[in-house]
Amino acid sequence: MGGKKISIALVGCGYWGKHFLRLCLQLPEVKFRGVFDLSDGRIDELKQLYPDVYFYTTLKDLLDDDAIEAVIVATGLSSHFEICSNLLKAGKHVLCEKPLTFTAKESEALGKLASDSGLTLMVGHTFEYNSAVLHAKQEAGKGALGELKYLSFRRCGNGPIRTDADVVYDLATHDVSIANFLLGDVPDSVNATGYKLLGANQYDLANIDLIYPSGISVNICVSWMELVKQREMKIIGSEGMLLFNDVVPSEKVRLYHTIAPTTQTRGDFGDFQLSVSNNKVTIPNIDYKEPLREELQHFIACASQHQRPRTDWLSAANVVRVLEAIEESIAQQGQSIKVAK
Numbered sequence: 380m381g382g383k384k385i386s387i388a389l390v391g392c393g394y395w396g397k398h399f400l401r402l403c404l405q406l407p408e409v410k411f412r413g414v415f416d417l418s419d420g421r422i423d424e425l426k427q428l429y430p431d432v433y434f435y436t437t438l439k440d441l442l443d444d445d446a447i448e449a450v451i452v453a454t455g456l457s458s459h460f461e462i463c464s465n466l467l468k469a470g471k472h473v474l475c476e477k478p479l480t481f482t483a484k485e486s487e488a489l490g491k492l493a494s495d496s497g498l499t500l501m502v503g504h505t506f507e508y509n510s511a512v513l514h515a516k517q518e519a520g521k522g523a524l525g526e527l528k529y530l531s532f533r534r535c536g537n538g539p540i541r542t543d544a545d546v547v548y549d550l551a552t553h554d555v556s557i558a559n560f561l562l563g564d565v566p567d568s569v570n571a572t573g574y575k576l577l578g579a580n581q582y583d584l585a586n587i588d589l590i591y592p593s594g595i596s597v598n599i600c601v602s603w604m605e606l607v608k609q610r611e612m613k614i615i616g617s618e619g620m621l622l623f624n625d626v627v628p629s630e631k632v633r634l635y636h637t638i639a640p641t642t643q644t645r646g647d648f649g650d651f652q653l654s655v656s657n658n659k660v661t662i663p664n665i666d667y668k669e670p671l672r673e674e675l676q677h678f679i680a681c682a683s684q685h686q687r688p689r690t691d692w693l694s695a696a697n698v699v700r701v702l703e704a705i706e707e708s709i710a711q712q713g714q715s716i717k718v719a720k
């Protein structure tokens with residue numbers, strides 16, 4: 380970037396947007412222009428915390444600010460399409476939170492707007508910038524796990540509940556993006572069941588199976604109604620297994636080197652205790668970086684140097700295509716649904 384700063388603004392500054400605001404104020408390559416948020420209450424809170432930050436009164440004021448080169452969108456899903464369209468039409472590069480849109484068609488329409496004007500459109504698939512996920516991809520890529528057999532994800536907790544996205548669009552987005560990234564592909568078909576345990580008009584628990592063209596299956600469980608917060612990814616290969624547990628403070632990634640299932644039974648209480656701990660385990664030394672900082676720096680580099688981001692609109696559309704198939708399978712009581720390609 381040759382020391383040149385990029386002028387960035389932020390639309391939507393709630394729970395997640397506040398992390399973007401902190402990073403924009405920290406990163407030397409950013410000249411931060413200001414924030415637009417619909418909620419006056421939120422703006423009042425932010426003004427206390429950040430007295431030097433400028434707040435736009437309308438989205439139009441932000442769109443009309445010619446000094447802004449790029450905008451981060453961290454509003455809820457229901458406003459992503461409209462806000463991103465307006466920003467791209469106003470000539471701004473856009474980094475939008477996940478999932479990009481409700482439908483793949485909308486993601487593609489945004490992609491066309493961006494391509495036609497030579498703008499960067501990137502989606503915040505944060506886990507594709509996560510050091511543990513990158514390590515897992517590297518290990519799988521060099522064959523440390525043998526032939527990959529299946530992947531399993533659990534992303535469960537007690538809320539937080541969203542009102543404009545169900546648990547599939549909110550949480551499974553992450554797992555679908557990680558699976559597509561690790562396998563370098565998009566599933567052919569999905570089977571899923573969903574439940575409305577909390578009595579609201581949207582799914583808060585879903586069990587999902589994805590089948591990839593290679594035959595690898597991926598199981599995902601997402602829930603807003605779980606006692607214990609779980610953020611777990613397992614990759615099972617013919618010669619090893621990798622576990623990424625994101626809720627433990629250290630040793631988040633473990634590599635189990637042999638997976639021969641136990642055949643012995645000792646006929647006593649010891650049977651019950653036989654476990655994977657019989658394997659040789661490695662705990663890799665990973666240099667953990669803040670994923671959102673990595674993501675934002677990648678966006679800045681791509682927008683400044685006119686390069687295609689890793690999580691571009693195509694990867695966003697590929698994830699949304701899978702989410703749409705999951706919703707259709709749930710609506711059809713778990714029937715296998717082909718993912719549109």
Ligand SMILES: NC(=O)c1ccc[n+]([C@@H]2O[C@H](COP(=O)([O-])OP(=O)(O)OC[C@H]3O[C@@H](n4cnc5c(N)ncnc54)[C@H](O)[C@@H]3O)[C@@H](O)[C@H]2O)c1
Pocket residue numbers: 390391392393394395396415416417418421453454455456458476477478503504505549
């Ligand atoms: N990548 C991740 O790991 C991750 C984590 C959390 C949230 N998110 C995503 O970030 C987005 C925001 O989530 P959140 O938890 O911060 O929600 P939130 O409700 O806490 O914040 C959203 C903010 O946007 C504002 N807003 C809503 N509509 C607006 C509009 N039309 N114009 C301007 N401001 C508007 C709201 O007033 C609020 O302050 C969602 O898309 C969510 O999926 C991503």
